[in-house]
Amino acid sequence: MFEEYIAGTLGELERRALVLRAKIPRDLPPYYATLVQACNERLDRLLSVLRDLRDNPEWQDEKLRPERQRRLRRIVTALDELESGGITALCRANDDDHYFNGLLERLRQEIKYPGALPTVSSLSQSYFYVDTDLNLMSVPLAERHFLLHLPDLYHELAHPLLVARDDPVIEPLQDRMLESAAEAMEHFYALAREREGGRAPEQERDRLRTWEFYWGKYWIFEFYCDLFAIYTLGPAFAWSHVHLSVKRGVNPYDYLMEQHPADAARMSVFLIGLREIGYDNEAKKIAEVWQSMIGSSSYKPPSDFRTCYPKDVLEKIAKQGLEGVSAIGCRIAHAECDDEIHTLLNEAWQRFWDNPKEYAAWEDQKTKKLGAAGNN
Numbered sequence: 001m002f003e004e005y006i007a008g009t010l011g012e013l014e015r016r017a018l019v020l021r022a023k024i025p026r027d028l029p030p031y032y033a034t035l036v037q038a039c040n041e042r043l044d045r046l047l048s049v050l051r052d053l054r055d056n057p058e059w060q061d062e063k064l065r066p067e068r069q070r071r072l073r074r075i076v077t078a079l080d081e082l083e084s085g086g087i088t089a090l091c092r093a094n095d096d097d098h099y100f101n102g103l104l105e106r107l108r109q110e111i112k113y114p115g116a117l118p119t120v121s122s123l124s125q126s127y128f129y130v131d132t133d134l135n136l137m138s139v140p141l142a143e144r145h146f147l148l149h150l151p152d153l154y155h156e157l158a159h160p161l162l163v164a165r166d167d168p169v170i171e172p173l174q175d176r177m178l179e180s181a182a183e184a185m186e187h188f189y190a191l192a193r194e195r196e197g198g199r200a201p202e203q204e205r206d207r208l209r210t211w212e213f214y215w216g217k218y219w220i221f222e223f224y225c226d227l228f229a230i231y232t233l234g235p236a237f238a239w240s241h242v243h244l245s246v247k248r249g250v251n252p253y254d255y256l257m258e259q260h261p262a263d264a265a266r267m268s269v270f271l272i273g274l275r276e277i278g279y280d281n282e283a284k285k286i287a288e289v290w291q292s293m294i295g296s297s298s299y300k301p302p303s304d305f306r307t308c309y310p311k312d313v314l315e316k317i318a319k320q321g322l323e324g325v326s327a328i329g330c331r332i333a334h335a336e337c338d339d340e341i342h343t344l345l346n347e348a349w350q351r352f353w354d355n356p357k358e359y360a361a362w363e364d365q366k367t368k369k370l371g372a373a374g375n376n
Contacts, residue, residue, distance in 0.1 A: 003060070006068065010054040013075055017043050017050065020079070020087050028093060031101035035119035038134045039086045046075055046082075086134045089121035096122040096144050099371055103341070104137075107153065110339040111232040111331050114169050115161050128152040130159045144371065147348040147363050149244065151229060151237040158228035161328070162221055169328060173224075176324030180317040181220045187313050188212040211255070211308050219261040220317075223269055227321030230273040233342060234333035235282040238270040239349040242286065246293050253301045255308045264294070264301065265309035272318040277332055344370065 021043050024036060049071065053059055059068050089097075100120035108117055118130055124138035128149070131138075137156050143149065162177060164170045192208055229237040245252060245263045252263035260266075267290055274283040326332060333342060344366060352359045 002065070006072070007054065009072065010050055013072075013079065014047065014050050014054075016079060017047050020083055024087060024090050025093070028090065029098060029101070031098070031105065031117075032090060032093065032119055034116055034135055035086055035090060038136075039082060039090065042078070042082055042086075042134070046078055050075060082134075085131060086136055089119070089123060089136060089138075092123060093121070096141070099144050100137075100139060103370070104153065104157075107157070107341055110341055111154075112329050113157060114328050114330070115164055115167070118157070118160060128156050130156045132160050132163050135160055145364070145367055147345060147367060148352065149240050151233055151240040151345055154229035154233045154237060155225045158225035159221070161228070162224060172327035173228075173324035176320040176327070177220060177224045180224070180320045181216055183313055183316050183320075184215045184220065185212060187310055188215070191307070207304075214255075214258060214261075218259045222260050223266070223317055224321055224324070226266055226269055227273050227318060228325055228330075230270055231277060231322055231325045231332050232330055234277070234337070234346055235274060235279055235286065236345040236349050238267070238274060238283075238286045241266065241270065242290055242293065249297075251299050252294055253299055253305055255302075255305065262305070262309065264305070265314065268309070268311070269314050269318055272315055273321065276318055276322050278334060 021040065024039060028036070053068060053071060053075075058064070097120060100122060101117075104117050104120055107113065116135060118135045118137040120137045120139060122139055122141050122143065124140050128137070128139050130136065137153075139153075161170050161173060164174075188208055188211060192205065192212075226237070226241075241263070250263065252267070255262045255265070267287075271283045271287055274280075274286070322332070331337075331339075337343070348363065348366070351362050
């Protein structure tokens with residue numbers, strides 16, 4: 001009975017994989033070629049595993065039944081993710097998606113982006129994010145009509161660079177990130193040695209180990225994505241972070257967000273980075289607004305916040321990040337930069353602060369013009 005069930009299920013999954021492949025459109029613009037290839041390669045791998053589970057007589061051994069079931073379940077999960085992610089993005093590609101993919105191509109040219117551009121889909125269910133396995137960037141459905149959060153495109157563009165393999169052009173950025181991670185690890189190693197000598201409570205030592213884990217697994221990546229955005233776009237990215245933090249009302253000192261550093265620590269890195277590339281006046285204004293916004297809330301930094309995010313480590317990360325972004329050939333933002341998208345996104349924030357009530361009309365005009373330019 002078990003073998004008949006497994007055979008039938010594997011056959012169903014094989015048909016599902018083939019149906020999904022048949023649904024991939026053949027007439028999409030060139031922007032989608034990378035995602036089409038990634039989806040087909042993943043389907044090839046899943047079909048290979050499916051057929052091995054079905055046809056390889058070694059899997060008939062009853063001792064291997066639990067492992068066979070585990071692999072089958074992993075295939076189900078992988079097919080579900082591929083169907084709801086990359087293949088749905090390809091099947092539902094529309095004018096909004098074409099707009100964003102064209103916009104990303106223009107960004108690539110402006111900042112001299114050295115990697116393979118992600119494909120963009122406007123089907124996001126949770127703000128901006130990138131699936132680096134498929135190199136698929138997702139953005140909110142209505143985002144093409146707005147400018148103030150488009151700086152987050154620059155942050156997301158960094159993720160594929162930081163996980164790329166065997167690319168000598170990109171390795172200098174990755175090397176700097178590893179150096180920055182080592183700086184953070186050394187900070188926590190030193191604290192751990194100090195606490196051990198002083199017989200600190202186990203709870204305190206657990207907290208240090210937790211921070212060390214988050215720094216190494218998540219936070220260093222996010223800090224580097226932030227720095228990539230700061231160094232290739234400038235103040236607009238920091239402003240967008242202020243905007244997002246205030247609108248969503250999260251605790252800026254919450255250092256248990258796991259995948260992202262605390263917003264206040266990120267802001268510290270933004271400001272250091274802006275000063276590194278000559279935006280001292282803008283950094284001062286952003287810091288004033290940020291403090292004003294934070295001051296109007298009830299949130300206060302915990303006593304050990306600077307232990308988790310030491311200033312000297314953040315400063316070293318910012319400097320190493322600039323070295324890395326420069327080393328891979330990206331154009332570094334500067335006050336005289338007149339690239340079209342760079343100018344527009346920074347001007348948007350200036351317009352917003354100069355006249356918030358009139359900003360929407362200006363933004364509507366600019367997004368329509370931006371979309372029209374992308375269709376030329």
